[in-house]
Amino acid sequence: MLRFSFFNIRILLMTSLMIFGAVDFLYSQESDGDDEQEQPWNVSSEAYYYSRYTSYGIDLSQDRSAFSLESEVSHQSGLSAGFGVFALNGTGGGYEHSSFNIGYEYPLSASVTLHGAYTYHSYKTDTLNVLAGISNQLSFGGTVKTGSVLLLFSYNAFIKTGTANYFTVGASTNDTIGELTVEPSVQLSFASQTVSDNLLPKNRGRGRGNMKGTTLTTTITGLSNFTIGMAFRYPLGKGFVTSVVPSYVYSPTDLAASTSQFILNIGLEHSVDF
Numbered sequence: 159m160l161r162f163s164f165f166n167i168r169i170l171l172m173t174s175l176m177i178f179g180a181v182d183f184l185y186s187q188e189s190d191g192d193d194e195q196e197q198p199w200n201v202s203s204e205a206y207y208y209s210r211y212t213s214y215g216i217d218l219s220q221d222r223s224a225f226s227l228e229s230e231v232s233h234q235s236g237l238s239a240g241f242g243v244f245a246l247n248g249t250g251g252g253y254e255h256s257s258f259n260i261g262y263e264y265p266l267s268a269s270v271t272l273h274g275a276y277t278y279h280s281y282k283t284d285t286l287n288v289l290a291g292i293s294n295q296l297s298f299g300g301t302v303k304t305g306s307v308l309l310l311f312s313y314n315a316f317i318k319t320g321t322a323n324y325f326t327v328g329a330s331t332n333d334t335i336g337e338l339t340v341e342p343s344v345q346l347s348f349a350s351q352t353v354s355d356n357l358l359p360k361n362r363g364r365g366r367g368n369m370k371g372t373t374l375t376t377t378i379t380g381l382s383n384f385t386i387g388m389a390f391r392y393p394l395g396k397g398f399v400t401s402v403v404p405s406y407v408y409s410p411t412d413l414a415a416s417t418s419q420f421i422l423n424i425g426l427e428h429s430v431d432f
Contacts, residue, residue, distance in 0.1 A: 197431035215383025215409030349382035
């Protein structure tokens with residue numbers, strides 16, 4: 159089984175830089191001389207490090223750090239498609255899951271945007287976490303711009319052998335200090351999910367295994383997470399942006415490995431129009 163060492167991490171980062179560089183080389187030629195003409199397509203690529211990989215307050219990395227490589231192609235019509243690959247660090251780490259998504263974004267007005275997406279998740283095994291056995295995700299949501307504040311809402315339904323429903327609301331704003339962009343944000347997610355007891359983080363500790371053979375389930379509803387974050391983004395030139403996002407996550411449900419934790423995400427992003 160693949161395990162991440164410092165050498166593996168360097169390979170991952172070098173591969174990311176080569177991918178970003180290749181994209182920049184391929185499309186920079188097309189954009190030369192056409193800066194005043196709006197380009198209909200955009201390609202973005204990202205490499206991220208997560209001190210803990212969580213979603214909706216749910217622990218998806220079994221309390222380990224994680225890495226990801228992601229890419230998306232979007233058109234000015236609102237259509238987009240993307241994929242991502244995620245890997246865990248530490249003992250028992252390596253490839254965790256990949257995802258593919260298609261989506262559509264529609265500007266309802268100058269201040270209101272609606273969006274929808276379908277995402278397919280493929281995990282190494284369906285017992286990695288409480289969402290690993292549910293491959294299909296449907297997402298609907300939107301954003302509302304009010305002055306300098308961006309309000310967001312989304313509904314996410316995971317459908318396959320089981321179901322999970324998450325509703326999220328949040329708000330963010332941004333300010334600049336020179337070229338540095340600072341983006342404080344707050345987010346709340348509410349969950350409704352029936353999950354096998356053997357997948358709950360509290361039952362996955364040493365000596366408890368995966369409780370194979372059990373058919374016990376628990377239905378969990380209510381607040382899934384309350385998150386306060388502060389994103390710092392700095393442009394490096396030629397479409398590259400580096401980001402550092404410290405956040406505090408409060409997760410009161412049994413879906414989370416920890417009720418209260420601080421998480422750090424570090425990213426390298428590249429975007430180009432063509």
